[in-house]
Amino acid sequence: MKVFIEKDNTTIEFDLSTIENQTGIGLLKELGINSNTVLFVKNNEVIIPDEELSETDEVKLLSVISGG
Amino acid sequence: MPVKNICTKTIKGKKPIVKPMVCTKCGAKAIYKNQGQFFCKDHFLDYFETKVFKTIKKFKLFEKGDNICVATSGGKDSLAVLYMTMLYCKKYNIDFFALCIDEGIAGYRDHTVEDLTTFCNKYDIKFHVLSFKDQFGIGLDEMTNKAINEHNKKPCTVCGIFRRKLLNKGARDLKATKLVTGHNLDDETQSILMNQFLGNAQHNASMGPITGLSKNNKFVPRVKPLYIITEKETRLFCLLRGFEVHFTECPNIHLSFRSQVRDKINDIETVLPGAKYGVVNSFLEILPLLKKHYKNTNTTKNKNFKLCIKCGEPCSGEICNACKLESELC
Numbered sequence: 001m002k003v004f005i006e007k008d009n010t011t012i013e014f015d016l017s018t019i020e021n022q023t024g025i026g027l028l029k030e031l032g033i034n035s036n037t038v039l040f041v042k043n044n045e046v047i048i049p050d051e052e053l054s055e056t057d058e059v060k061l062l063s064v065i066s067g068g
Numbered sequence: 069m070p071v072k073n074i075c076t077k078t079i080k081g082k083k084p085i086v087k088p089m090v091c092t093k094c095g096a097k098a099i100y101k102n103q104g105q106f107f108c109k110d111h112f113l114d115y116f117e118t119k120v121f122k123t124i125k126k127f128k129l130f131e132k133g134d135n136i137c138v139a140t141s142g143g144k145d146s147l148a149v150l151y152m153t154m155l156y157c158k159k160y161n162i163d164f165f166a167l168c169i170d171e172g173i174a175g176y177r178d179h180t181v182e183d184l185t186t187f188c189n190k191y192d193i194k195f196h197v198l199s200f201k202d203q204f205g206i207g208l209d210e211m212t213n214k215a216i217n218e219h220n221k222k223p224c225t226v227c228g229i230f231r232r233k234l235l236n237k238g239a240r241d242l243k244a245t246k247l248v249t250g251h252n253l254d255d256e257t258q259s260i261l262m263n264q265f266l267g268n269a270q271h272n273a274s275m276g277p278i279t280g281l282s283k284n285n286k287f288v289p290r291v292k293p294l295y296i297i298t299e300k301e302t303r304l305f306c307l308l309r310g311f312e313v314h315f316t317e318c319p320n321i322h323l324s325f326r327s328q329v330r331d332k333i334n335d336i337e338t339v340l341p342g343a344k345y346g347v348v349n350s351f352l353e354i355l356p357l358l359k360k361h362y363k364n365t366n367t368t369k370n371k372n373f374k375l376c377i378k379c380g381e382p383c384s385g386e387i388c389n390a391c392k393l394e395s396e397l398c
Contacts, residue, residue, distance in 0.1 A: 034331075034334045034335065034338060035338065036298075036300060036334045036337050036338060037300075037334055039300065039303055039304055039307065045099070046099045046100070046109075046304065046307065046308075047099060048089050048098055048099065048100065048101050048106075050089060051089065062303065062307070063303075064144075064299045064300040064302070064303040064304075065299060065330070
């Protein structure tokens with residue numbers, strides 16, 4: 001699964017099968033990202049990260065923190 | 069027709085709990101949740117706009133006859149607050165305009181000013197730009213090394229002092245009666261706790277949805293329509309409204325105490341949802357007492373009416389902090 005992390009301006013390949021809880025929350029936990037700091041976009045739609053994910057999904061994590 | 073969108077959560081190895089994530093109001097697919105309520109796109113926008121209008125009315129942030137100046141950077145908070153100010157002012161026939169401070173931070177402010185220009189042109193909003201370079205001779209980037217190495221000052225401190233001065237002076241020169249800022253619930257929670265950690269109770273006394281301890285015709289009162297809106301809600305609002313907001317983090321943020329406090333608060337919010345509301349709501353309960361206390365203390369009374377002997381702007385000593393910094397760095 002492709003995951004774009006806006007804060008770092010990077011896209012990573014993530015193997016969803018490596019985590020037990022295959023939801024957005026599980027992914028954020030694995031990446032060490034606090035869910036309060038990002039908008040979770042799956043296949044170009046904003047979702048609540050409790051949703052389940054599949055390997056074919058394209059995920060974008062948009063940072064909600066800007067400025068100083 | 070309601071979308072079947074199922075969330076499964078396993079608790080203590082028991083059978084998954086099936087929890088539909090649909091809008092509490094209409095049953096459409098939910099995209100946001102807050103304090104047990106789920107929102108679809110349309111109901112989120114309605115929730116956001118209603119909450120901002122209620123904040124403006126509840127705290128009497130805008131009044132008939134006001135000339136509102138919106139402090140804007142082009143970032144998400146300022147675009148959202150500018151848009152909401154526009155909606156409110158058009159509805160209630162109040163004058164408003166935007167004011168942008170260009171600090172001169174390469175690769176950061178230039179992008180947001182570009183976004184702001186596009187936005188103001190689209191909605192036909194009058195806007196003005198004041199730059200550090202024009203006002204102080206050099207931009208923040210050129211001040212940073214000297215500030216850190218020779219004066220042991222963080223760039224955020226320098227930036228904050230110069231920005232506050234220019235915003236107040238700019239708004240006053242443009243005959244504004246209120247200065248709107250994009251400060252949100254996250255900013256306010258951070259500031260309250262930072263002042264607590266640093267023992268600056270008096271600073272907290274001048275905070276709240278309308279800043280300042282007492283009226284002074286040299287100060288344009290600052291008001292915060294996004295006071296109870298979270299940072300996440302603002303970004304979502306901008307995204308759903310189609311505002312062009314590029315992700316831009318100030319390159320100096322890692323040097324600030326605020327960023328450390330922000331991370332800790334977000335950690336606490338994860339284990340205790342609603343903690344930010346808790347901090348701000350309990351602060352609002354004690355704020356009238358803080359204001360009353362510090363308004364009557366001798367130190368504050370004497371400080372209220374001093375004017376800087378160099379620039380004539382209001383300050384607490386003989387010379388304002390901005391003029392002191394200017395002589396050190398510029």
